[in-house]
Amino acid sequence: MLRRTLLCVVLGLLRAQPFPCPTACKCVFRDAAQCSGGHVARISALGLPSNLTHILLFRMGRGALQNHSFVGMTVLQRLILSDSHISAIAPGTFNDLIKLKTLRLSRNKIPHLPGALLDEMVLLEQLFLDHNALRGIDQNMFQKLGNLRELFLNQNELDFLPANLFSNLGNLKLLDLSGNNLTHLPRGLLGAQAKLEKLLLHANRLVSLDAGLLRSLGALAELQLHRNHIRSIAPGAFDRLRSLSALTLSSNRLEFLPSALFLHSHNVTLLTLFENPLEELPEVLFGAMAGLQELWLNGTQLSTLPSAAFRNLSSLRTLGVTQSPRLSALPPGAFLGLGELRALSLQANGLPPRCAGPGERTGLPLRALPESDLQCPDPRGPPPHPAADSSWEAPDNPALVPSSPEPWAWAQRVATGNRQDHSLFWGFYVLLLATQAIITGIIVFTMIKIGWLFRKVIRERALG
Ligand SMILES: *[C@@H]1O[C@H](CO)[C@@H](O)[C@H](O)[C@H]1NC(C)=O
Ligand SMILES: *[C@@H]1O[C@H](CO)[C@@H](O)[C@H](O)[C@H]1NC(C)=O
Ligand SMILES: *[C@@H]1O[C@H](CO)[C@@H](O)[C@H](O)[C@H]1NC(C)=O
Ligand SMILES: *[C@@H]1O[C@H](CO)[C@@H](O)[C@H](O)[C@H]1NC(C)=O
Ligand SMILES: *[C@@H]1O[C@H](CO)[C@@H](O)[C@H](O)[C@H]1NC(C)=O
Numbered sequence: 377m378l379r380r381t382l383l384c385v386v387l388g389l390l391r392a393q394p395f396p397c398p399t400a401c402k403c404v405f406r407d408a409a410q411c412s413g414g415h416v417a418r419i420s421a422l423g424l425p426s427n428l429t430h431i432l433l434f435r436m437g438r439g440a441l442q443n444h445s446f447v448g449m450t451v452l453q454r455l456i457l458s459d460s461h462i463s464a465i466a467p468g469t470f471n472d473l474i475k476l477k478t479l480r481l482s483r484n485k486i487p488h489l490p491g492a493l494l495d496e497m498v499l500l501e502q503l504f505l506d507h508n509a510l511r512g513i514d515q516n517m518f519q520k521l522g523n524l525r526e527l528f529l530n531q532n533e534l535d536f537l538p539a540n541l542f543s544n545l546g547n548l549k550l551l552d553l554s555g556n557n558l559t560h561l562p563r564g565l566l567g568a569q570a571k572l573e574k575l576l577l578h579a580n581r582l583v584s585l586d587a588g589l590l591r592s593l594g595a596l597a598e599l600q601l602h603r604n605h606i607r608s609i610a611p612g613a614f615d616r617l618r619s620l621s622a623l624t625l626s627s628n629r630l631e632f633l634p635s636a637l638f639l640h641s642h643n644v645t646l647l648t649l650f651e652n653p654l655e656e657l658p659e660v661l662f663g664a665m666a667g668l669q670e671l672w673l674n675g676t677q678l679s680t681l682p683s684a685a686f687r688n689l690s691s692l693r694t695l696g697v698t699q700s701p702r703l704s705a706l707p708p709g710a711f712l713g714l715g716e717l718r719a720l721s722l723q724a725n726g727l728p729p730r731c732a733g734p735g736e737r738t739g740l741p742l743r744a745l746p747e748s749d750l751q752c753p754d755p756r757g758p759p760p761h762p763a764a765d766s767s768w769e770a771p772d773n774p775a776l777v778p779s780s781p782e783p784w785a786w787a788q789r790v791a792t793g794n795r796q797d798h799s800l801f802w803g804f805y806v807l808l809l810a811t812q813a814i815i816t817g818i819i820v821f822t823m824i825k826i827g828w829l830f831r832k833v834i835r836e837r838a839l840g
């Protein structure tokens with residue numbers, strides 16, 4: 377009863393509006409208003425009190441944001457103005473928003489931001505300008521935003537960025553530039569982003585990657601470069617990315633890669649190179665990627681792979697090489713040294729891959745041997761396992777079989793080490809169950825004992 381009353385009082389306090397809620401708005405919480413359907417140009421007519429901390433305005437009618445829309449709102453922390461077809465913003469519109477931490481202008485039709493628009497927002501942490509029609513950005517636009525953590529400029533029409541655009545954004549952790557029209561990034565553009573963790577550059581028209589561009593990004597964990605027009609990557613381009621864990625280079629125009637490109641990519645777990653016209657891979661490429669778990673090389677023009685290509689990849693679990701029409705032969709022992717490879721996707725020209733020369737095994741179909749590494753079989757020795765002949769058939773475990781028309785498109789190998797892991801796991805499990813049973817037994821025993829004791833005491837009391 378008391379709890380209920382307290383709850384009512386608290387909710388009442390939260391709902392108590394110190395101002396009359398405008399008709400187009402909902403004012404569910406104190407200091408916050410959410411309005412939709414009004415007109416962008418007439419925001420001030422809504423009569424929102426100037427001491428709100430949160431304002432959400434969405435699906436407003438098409439128009440330009442007027443400079444008196446947010447006058448005096450010096451305590452506003454979060455302003456969301458999305459899905460409203462805003463076509464222009466008057467200079468000075470945000471001048472009073474000195475406490476703002478989040479500004480969201482996503483999904484409008486903004487083609488241009490006036491210079492100095494954001495200069496008073498020195499505390500801003502998140503800025504969403506995505507899904508607009510921005511064609512360019514003034515080089516000083518973000519100069520005052522030293523506290524910015526996340527910047528979304530994706531899905532615009534940017535085809536050029538000034539070299540010092542981000543030079544004061546030393547605290548940036550996420551930068552999304554995907555879905556623009558960028559062909560080149562100027563030298564030094566990312567020179568100040570030592571704390572950047574996620575850089576999204578996919579779906580642009582980048583043609584190359586210089587050695588210097590990524591040099592300062594020591595904290596970068598995720599780099600997305602897929603769906604660009606990249607033809608060349610400078611040697612050493614990724615050398616300074618010591619924290620990198622995911623790198624997507626798929627759907628580009630790469631015909632070759634520089635030798636030792638991933639020499640310092642020890643922490644990369646995912647690398648996609650699929651859908652590139654790659655014809656050949658350098659002999660020294662993946663050797664240092666000890667942490668690599670997924671490698672996608674499908675949809676390329678590769679006709680073979682370097683014999684030691686996967687030699688050191690002891691963490692690899694998935695290797696995709698399907699849809700590479702020229703890949704019809706693999707060097708002997710290509711897969712020796714792969715640690716726990718679980719799923720291998722191989723599909724070449726409608727034929728199982730064959731062993732490349734030189735050597736006696738040349739031309740033999742590659743097999744998945746259940747007890748060892750995938751390798752080119754010894755033509756003299758008997759197959760080490762009866763299942764080896766049908767080794768390109770789908771594995772027993774349906775969870776690992778994709779819906780592929782080619783029966784041998786996927787093969788799976790479970791390393792012996794894994795089996796030991798499993799028995800260890802089961803051992804622990806049984807031990808756990810036994811312990812649980814013993815503890816339960818003790819508890820039940822104690823309860824019964826206590827029950828008897830109580831009965832005895834009560835009976836004695838009743839009698840005495
Ligand atoms: C906000 O302003 C209104 C008057 O417009 C006042 O009644 C209310 O107490 C103020 N709220 C805060 C949190 O200062
Ligand atoms: C808004 O713009 C008008 C003229 O364009 C100017 O006179 C006025 O001072 C501006 N107001 C603010 C708050 O910036
Ligand atoms: C990108 O640029 C090309 C050529 O300049 C143009 O045809 C295309 O419309 C642009 N795309 C966007 C989203 O602006
Ligand atoms: C990256 O790998 C190095 C060893 O090469 C290790 O010392 C470092 O802690 C790793 N960094 C991250 C973020 O995992
Ligand atoms: C495997 O790693 C060792 C050192 O860790 C290195 O010397 C060797 O070149 C690597 N092998 C390949 C094929 O990259």
Ligand SMILES: *[C@@H]1O[C@H](CO)[C@@H](O)[C@H](O)[C@H]1NC(C)=O
Nearest residue numbers: 650651672674675696698699
């Ligand atoms: C390559 O593999 C990726 C990841 O599974 C997939 O999305 C893509 O469609 C594949 N492309 C081709 C040509 O096989």
